[in-house]
Amino acid sequence: MSLLKALHAQGQAVWLDFVARGFVEKGDLARLVADDGVRGVTSNPAIFEKAIGGSSEYDDAIRAALADGDRSVVDLYEQLAIADIQKAADVLRPVYDATGGADGYVSLEVSPYLALDTEATVAEARRLWADVGRPNLMVKVPGTAPGVPAVRTLIGEGINVNVTLLFARQVYEEVAEAYMAGLEDLAAKGGDVSKAASVASFFVSRIDSAVDAQLEAKAAAATDPAEKARIEELLGEIAIANAKLAYRSYEQMIAGARWKSLAAKGARPQRLLWASTGTKNKAYSDVLYVDELIGPDTVNTVPPATLDAFRDHGTPAATLQRGVDEAEQALAALDRLGIALDAITDQLVTEGVQLFADAADKLLGAVAQKRAQVLGDRINAQTITVPRDLAAAVAKETERWRAEGLIRRLWAKDASVWTGADEAKWLGWLTGTIEGRAKLADYQAFAADVKAAGFTDVLLLGMGGSSLGPEVLAEVFGPQAGFPKLRILDSTDPAQVRATEAAVKLATTLVIVSSKSGSTTEPNVMLAYFFDRLKKTVGDKAGSHIVAVTDPGSSLEKVAKRDGFRKIFHGEPTIGGRYSVLSPFGLVPAAAAGIDVAAFLDSADVMVHACGPDVPPAANPGVQLGVVLGLAAQAGRDKMTMLASPALADFGAWTEQLVAESTGKNGKAIIPVDGEPLGSVVCYGKDRVFVDLRLASDAASPHDAEIKALEQAGHPVVRITLRDRAAIAQEFFRFEIATAVAGAVLGINPFDQPDVEASKIKTRELTAAFEATGKLPPETPVASSGSFDVFTDPKNAEALRAAGAGADPASWLKAHLARVKPGDYVALLAYVARNPAHVGTLQAMRLAVRAHKTVATCVGFGPRFLHSTGQAYKGGPDTGVVLQITADDHPDLAIPGQTASFGIVKAAQARGDFGVLAERGRRALRIHIKTDVGAGLSALAAAVEQALS
Numbered sequence: 001m002s003l004l005k006a007l008h009a010q011g012q013a014v015w016l017d018f019v020a021r022g023f024v025e026k027g028d029l030a031r032l033v034a035d036d037g038v039r040g041v042t043s044n045p046a047i048f049e050k051a052i053g054g055s056s057e058y059d060d061a062i063r064a065a066l067a068d069g070d071r072s073v074v075d076l077y078e079q080l081a082i083a084d085i086q087k088a089a090d091v092l093r094p095v096y097d098a099t100g101g102a103d104g105y106v107s108l109e110v111s112p113y114l115a116l117d118t119e120a121t122v123a124e125a126r127r128l129w130a131d132v133g134r135p136n137l138m139v140k141v142p143g144t145a146p147g148v149p150a151v152r153t154l155i156g157e158g159i160n161v162n163v164t165l166l167f168a169r170q171v172y173e174e175v176a177e178a179y180m181a182g183l184e185d186l187a188a189k190g191g192d193v194s195k196a197a198s199v200a201s202f203f204v205s206r207i208d209s210a211v212d213a214q215l216e217a218k219a220a221a222a223t224d225p226a227e228k229a230r231i232e233e234l235l236g237e238i239a240i241a242n243a244k245l246a247y248r249s250y251e252q253m254i255a256g257a258r259w260k261s262l263a264a265k266g267a268r269p270q271r272l273l274w275a276s277t278g279t280k281n282k283a284y285s286d287v288l289y290v291d292e293l294i295g296p297d298t299v300n301t302v303p304p305a306t307l308d309a310f311r312d313h314g315t316p317a318a319t320l321q322r323g324v325d326e327a328e329q330a331l332a333a334l335d336r337l338g339i340a341l342d343a344i345t346d347q348l349v350t351e352g353v354q355l356f357a358d359a360a361d362k363l364l365g366a367v368a369q370k371r372a373q374v375l376g377d378r379i380n381a382q383t384i385t386v387p388r389d390l391a392a393a394v395a396k397e398t399e400r401w402r403a404e405g406l407i408r409r410l411w412a413k414d415a416s417v418w419t420g421a422d423e424a425k426w427l428g429w430l431t432g433t434i435e436g437r438a439k440l441a442d443y444q445a446f447a448a449d450v451k452a453a454g455f456t457d458v459l460l461l462g463m464g465g466s467s468l469g470p471e472v473l474a475e476v477f478g479p480q481a482g483f484p485k486l487r488i489l490d491s492t493d494p495a496q497v498r499a500t501e502a503a504v505k506l507a508t509t510l511v512i513v514s515s516k517s518g519s520t521t522e523p524n525v526m527l528a529y530f531f532d533r534l535k536k537t538v539g540d541k542a543g544s545h546i547v548a549v550t551d552p553g554s555s556l557e558k559v560a561k562r563d564g565f566r567k568i569f570h571g572e573p574t575i576g577g578r579y580s581v582l583s584p585f586g587l588v589p590a591a592a593a594g595i596d597v598a599a600f601l602d603s604a605d606v607m608v609h610a611c612g613p614d615v616p617p618a619a620n621p622g623v624q625l626g627v628v629l630g631l632a633a634q635a636g637r638d639k640m641t642m643l644a645s646p647a648l649a650d651f652g653a654w655t656e657q658l659v660a661e662s663t664g665k666n667g668k669a670i671i672p673v674d675g676e677p678l679g680s681v682v683c684y685g686k687d688r689v690f691v692d693l694r695l696a697s698d699a700a701s702p703h704d705a706e707i708k709a710l711e712q713a714g715h716p717v718v719r720i721t722l723r724d725r726a727a728i729a730q731e732f733f734r735f736e737i738a739t740a741v742a743g744a745v746l747g748i749n750p751f752d753q754p755d756v757e758a759s760k761i762k763t764r765e766l767t768a769a770f771e772a773t774g775k776l777p778p779e780t781p782v783a784s785s786g787s788f789d790v791f792t793d794p795k796n797a798e799a800l801r802a803a804g805a806g807a808d809p810a811s812w813l814k815a816h817l818a819r820v821k822p823g824d825y826v827a828l829l830a831y832v833a834r835n836p837a838h839v840g841t842l843q844a845m846r847l848a849v850r851a852h853k854t855v856a857t858c859v860g861f862g863p864r865f866l867h868s869t870g871q872a873y874k875g876g877p878d879t880g881v882v883l884q885i886t887a888d889d890h891p892d893l894a895i896p897g898q899t900a901s902f903g904i905v906k907a908a909q910a911r912g913d914f915g916v917l918a919e920r921g922r923r924a925l926r927i928h929i930k931t932d933v934g935a936g937l938s939a940l941a942a943a944v945e946q947a948l949s
Contacts, residue, residue: 011296155182194266295320428574464867465577483594518556626741664872762912
C-alpha cells in the first residue's frame with residue numbers, strides 16, 4: 001500500500017497543488033490518481049505561469065483562440081485555464097463518482113483582485129461554475145470579510161466552494177457558519193444538499209514563519225536562560241497547534257444539533273483542507289505539516305516537492321487529534337509573551353490577498369507575452385530606451401502601479417487614481433470600441449447612403465477633438481474608391497474659409513458639423529456660413545447635405561432637427577473631445593469617407609486589449625509609455641518631440657491636443673513638440689523625450705542615425721512601428737491610455753481644461769463689446785513700423801523696456817527672444833491661414849530659434865491651437881516664451897445672421913488668448929502684420945533671425 005493510500009485509510013485525502021496543461025496532457029495526473037491515490041487538485045497561478053512561459057502547447061492554444069478575432073489577456077487565460085480544469089475534472093471524475101462526491105475535485109479560484117468585493121466575487125464564481133460545467137469543480141473564494149457572505153450565497157445556489165486564505169480559528173468558524181447557513185438556504189429552496197461540497201483551506205506553515213520571527217526576537221532579548229529556553233520551545237509549534245484547535249472547532253460543529261439536522265438531509269461536512277504545507281524553515285522536517293496533521297475528514301494539499309518527500313519518508317499515522325491540550329497551552333504561552341496571534345493572522349490574510357494578486361499579475365503577464373508573440377506584427381511594436389536614472393524610476397513606478405492595482409483601478413473608473421475629483425465621469429472612452437461595434441450597422445448604413453447619394457466631398461466643421469482625429473484619418477487613409485474626399489475646416493480665418501470652400505463642389509458636398517456641446521463658437525459660425533452657401537446652391541435640399549455629431553440634447557441637435565439635417569449622430573457624454581476619435585466624432589467621418597469602420601475598430605481593439613486592466617503594467621504598452629512620459633516630465637524632460645513617417649505625420653497634431661490639454665495645468669505639463677524637423681544632437685537640451693512613429697515599410701528611415709545618436713547621448717527615445725497605415729487605430733488608444741497614466745503620475749486631472757474656458761470667456765467679452773459698439777475695444781501698440789505693430793501687457797512691457805526695447809519693433813523682438821533660457825520652449829502662435837506657404841515660413845522661423853537657443857519650438861495656428869496646446873501654454877509651467885502673430889484680414893468674410901465677421905471673431909480670439917497669457921504672467925509678445933500676410937511673415941522671419949543674431 002502506498003503512503004498516500006495509507007493516509008486515505010486514516011480519513012485524510014491528498015490533493016495536488018497545481019494543474020497545468022502538460023501535467024494533464026502527459027497523463028501524470030491520471031497516473032498519480034491510479035498509482036498513488038491523489039484525490040483532487042487545486043489550481044496554482046504560479047505553476048500555471050511557469051507552464052505557460054515555456055510551453056509551445058499554450059502557443060498553439062492561444063493562436064487558435066486568436067484565430068477568430070482579438071481577445072483580451074484575461075479571456076485567453078480563462079479559456080486556457082478552464083480547458084485545463086475541465087480536463088483535470090474529467091480525469092478525476094471516476095474518483096468523484098466512486099466516493100459519492102467526497103473527493104475527485106478540481107479547484108479554480110476567482111480573481112484575487114475581487115477579494116474585497118462580495119458581489120463581484122459571487123458574480124465571478126457563478127460565471128466560472130457555468131463555464132467549466134463540471135459537478136466536481138470547487139470555486140476558490142477567499143476567506144476575507146467580504147468573502148464570507150459570498151460563501152453562503154454560493155453554497156445556497158449549489159455551487160461548490162473552496163474557501164481559501166484561512167489563518168484564524170475565529171474566521172474559520174465564521175466560514176463554517178456560512179457553509180451551514182448556505183446549506184439551509186439551499187434546502188429551503190428545495191435544493192439537494194447532498195450535492196453541495198466545500199473545503200475550508202486553513203493555511204499552516206506561513207503562521208510559523210510569522211510567529212517564529214517574533215519568537216526569535218524575544219529569545220534574543222531574553223537575559224534569563226530558562227526564559228530563553230521556554231521561548232525557543234515554541235518555535236515551529238504554533239501553526240500546528242492553531243490547526244489542531246481549528247479541527248477541534250470542526251468536531252464540535254458536527255456534533256451539534258444544527259449540523260445533525262443538515263446531515264439527516266444528506267449534507268456532507270465542510271472538510272478542513274491544510275494549505276501551505278510545504279516546509280519553509282529548513283531546520284524543520286520537510287514533511288512536518290503533513291505528518292502532524294493527519295486525521296479524519298481532512299485534506300492535505302501538497303506542493304510537488306512535499307509530495308515527493310512524503311512518498312520517501314512520510315509517516316501515515318493519525319496525529320491530528322493528539323496533543324490538543326498541549327496545543328492550547330502553546331497558544332496561551334504565546335499570548336503571555338505578548339505575541340498577538342490574531343494580529344498576525346489578520347496581517348497574513350492581507351499579505352495573502354496581495355500574494356495571490358502578485359501571482360495573478362505574473363500569470364497574466366506571461367499570457368500577455370504569449371499573446372504578443374502570437375499576434376506578431378498585428379500589434380504595433382513599441383520599444384523604449386531611457387537613461388539609467390530614468391530607467392530605475394520607471395521600474396519603481398511600474399511596480400507601484402502593479403502593487404496598487406492602478407491599471408485595474410483606472411479601468412474601474414476609480415477617480416482616486418488621479419485627484420479624486422470628477423475623473424470618473426470622463427472615462428467612457430475606455431469602452432469606445434464596444435460602443436462602436438454596437439452601432440456598427442448604423443455606420444455601415446450611413447456609409448452606403450453617402451456613397452449612393454454621389455457626394456464628391458465631405459467637409460467636416462469642428463474644433464479640437466472633433467476635427468483633429470478626423471484630420472488624421474483623412475491624411476493617413478487618403479481617399480477611398482467610390483467615396484467622397486474628407487476635408488477638415490477648423491479655423492475662423494477668412495482666407496482659410498474661402499480656400500476650403502473653393503476646394504469643394506458645394507452641390508455634391510456633405511457637411512458634417514461636429515460639436516459636443518453644440519455651443520462652441522467656431523463650429524457654429526462655420527455652420528452658419530456653409531448652411532447659407534448650401535441654401536444658395538441647392539435650395540431647400542440644404543439640410544439634407546448636413547449631418548450633425550453632437551451630444552444628446554445639445555443646442556446643435558435642436559438646430560439639426562429644426563433645419564432637417566440628413567442625420568444626427570449622438571456622442572457619448574462621458575467622453576471628452578480629445579478622447580473621442582474612437583467614438584462617433586471619429587467614426588462618423590470615417591464612415592462617410594469610406595474607411596472600413598469594422599476593420600478600424602478591430603485594429604483599435606488589438607491595442608485596447610494590450611492595454612487592458614488584466615495586463616500587468618510591465619507588459620502594458622500604454623502604461624509603460626505613460627509612466628515614461630510622466631516621470632520624464634517630472635525629471636525636467638517635459639518636451640515630448642514627435643517624429644513620424646511622412647504618411648503618419650498628421651498624427652502629431654492629434655497627439656498635441658491630447659497630451660497638452662490633458663497634462664498642461666496646475667503649473668505642470670508635457671509640452672508636445674510636433675512638426676519640428678529632426679536635427680543633430682547639438683540642437684537639443686536635456687529636456688526632451690523623442691517619440692518616433694513609423695511604418696514598418698520605413699524601417700530603414702533616413703533619420704535612423706540621428707535617432708541612434710540621440711539615444712547614445714542619453715535622450716529617452718520611444719519607437720513605435722506600424723505594420724501599415726490602418727494600424728493607426730491602435731495608436732489612438734495607446735496614447736489615450738498613456739496620457740491618462742501620465743496624468744496620474746503627474747498628480748493632475750487629465751480630463752479637464754480650465755484655461756481653455758478662460759480664453760473662451762475673454763473672447764465672448766470682446767465679441768459682446770463688438771456687438772454693442774460695432775468695433776473691438778481700442779488698443780495701443782508699444783512700438784510700430786510700416787510693417788508691424790507690437791502689443792503686450794504692462795508687466796511684459798516693463799520687463800522688455802528694461803531689457804532694451806525701444807521705439808522700433810525689432811528691439812522688442814530682440815529683447816523678447818533674449819528672455820529664452822535653457823529648458824524653455826518658444827511658441828509661435830499665428831492667427832493666419834494655415835497653408836503650405838505660411839507653414840514653411842513659420843518652420844524656418846522655429847529652426848532659427850532652435851539653432852540659436854537650443855530650445856524646443858512649437859508652432860500653432862489660431863484659433864485651432866486654442867482647443868489644443870493652448871491649455872498647456874496657459875496652465876502649464878512658466879517655461880513658454882510666446883510670440884503671437886496676428887494680421888488684418890483683407891478681405892474679411894461675413895457670417896450670415898451675425899454682426900461680427902470671421903475676421904472679428906478671429907481677432908477677438910487672439911486678443912482673448914493673449915489676455916489670459918498675460919493674466920498667467922507668461923512671457924508673451926504680439927506682432928501684428930500690417931502688410932500682406934505672406935510678405936509680412938517673411939519679413940518677420942528675417943527679423944527673428946536678426947534678433948537672434
